[in-house]
Amino acid sequence: MVFANPTYLYLLLLLVPLIGWYIYKLHKSQASLQVSSSEAFQLPGTSSWKVYLRHLPFALRMLAIALLIVVLARPQSTNSWQNSSTEGIDIVMAMDISTSMLAEDLKPNRLEAAKDVAASFINGRQNDNIGLVVFAAESFTQCPLTIDHGVLLNLFKDIQPGIIQDGTAIGLGLANAVSRIKDSQAKSKVIILLTDGVNNTGEIAPVTAAEIAKTFGIRVYTIGVGTQGEAPYPIPTAFGVQYQNIPVEIDEQVLKQIASTTGGQYFRATDNSSLKEIYSEIDQLEKTKISVQEFSKKQEEYKNWALLVFALLLVEVLLRNTVLRNIP
Incomplete structure (x- = not known):
């Protein structure tokens, strides 16, 4: 109880x-006049x-x-009562929202597929603080680390290409994610960086950002999104949306180096199912380790x-x- x-x-x-x-009042209520005792004349068992x-x-x-x-x-x-496991893992998701994420080699497009799979991942990490950083040519924090995953999922719905200047600043996005998690007191700090391109802007090189992450003990998992070869890309025209095949260019060498430097892993997602498998694998790699009992x-x-x-x-x-x- x-x-x-x-x-x-x-x-x-x-x-x-x-x-x-009560004891004091009981004592005060006793008679102050002393008389001879009648105890000798009292018959056994007559006390009330x-x-x-x-x-x-x-x-x-x-x-x-x-x-x-x-x-x-x-x-x-x-x-x-239920048994659960937790390690106090803090996770920041750094997501590329450049216009190339509208390519439809993943359905309905790369960005929406990434948002759906990330939402499922978040729902399965109820004990973790999770934050969201988005980047294109610039980077900003969409949601700081929070245990309120309902708020985080609502903010996920608002991210779309075009809300910031177009481009792919992988180093800047990673550096922003590092700044959001570096002061965390959690036993394990993780960044999941998802992009579909090559770093082509930004003041911070991706490898430099990875070295900073390593300094703070942050593990980075990198995900390259896009099929092999070419991908259909929607282009608005006066006659409606037209599709043009664009080459898929992902700087896998840099993404692998980021992961290797920080003790993480690099993954390549060429379709929706492989993207789901990647998040599932990351979920298993970052399984919680301390058992707690709560009602x-x-x-x-x-x-x-x-x-x-x-x-x-x-x-x-x-x-x-x-x-x-x-x-x-």
Whole structure:
């Protein structure tokens, strides 16, 4: 049993002065005039049972007060326990949102496929702080590290190509992700960097950003998204959307170097199923390691205690006004 308001239990200390006052009043109520004892003339077994029970009403009242304090502390039972594992892993997802992510070699396009798979990944990491960084020619933080995955998933819906200047600044995106996680106190710090291109802008080189990540003990998993060869790319025209095949260029050498430098791994996603498998593999690689036990359901138990308080007070009133009634 646990208590929702355990500090109220300190009120039980008030029973000590109440009991002391009762003993003091009992002592003061004794007759001060001493007379000869009649003990020699008293027959065995003639003492009234009421004499032995004269303190019972007070005892019932003290017990009722004690139980009332327990009621105020709100006793609760926890009858549903579950075992879970957690290591306090913090994860920042760095996602490329350049216009090339609109290519439709993944369905419906690279960006939407990446968002869907990432959302499933987030839903499976309930114990982890997760943040989101997006980048194109520039980089900004879409969501800082948070355990509120509902907020994070809502912010995922808002990311689209074109909200920042077009380009692919892999080094800048990685450096921004590092700045968001470097001060974390978690036992394990991870960045998942997803891109479909080659670093072509930004003030920070990808390898330099990887060295910075290594300095802070951050592991980086890199994912190259795109099919082999060419991919259909939608181009708006006056006659509607036209498709043009564009070459798929992913700087795999740089992505592998980033992963190798930081102790992570590089993956290549050529379609939706391979992208799902990659996130599943990362999920397995970063499995939590510390077992904890927590309860998932609490049930209020104060009602039974409250009924017992009422019953004790009722018995006390009945005794004081019937068989144990005092005559002034």
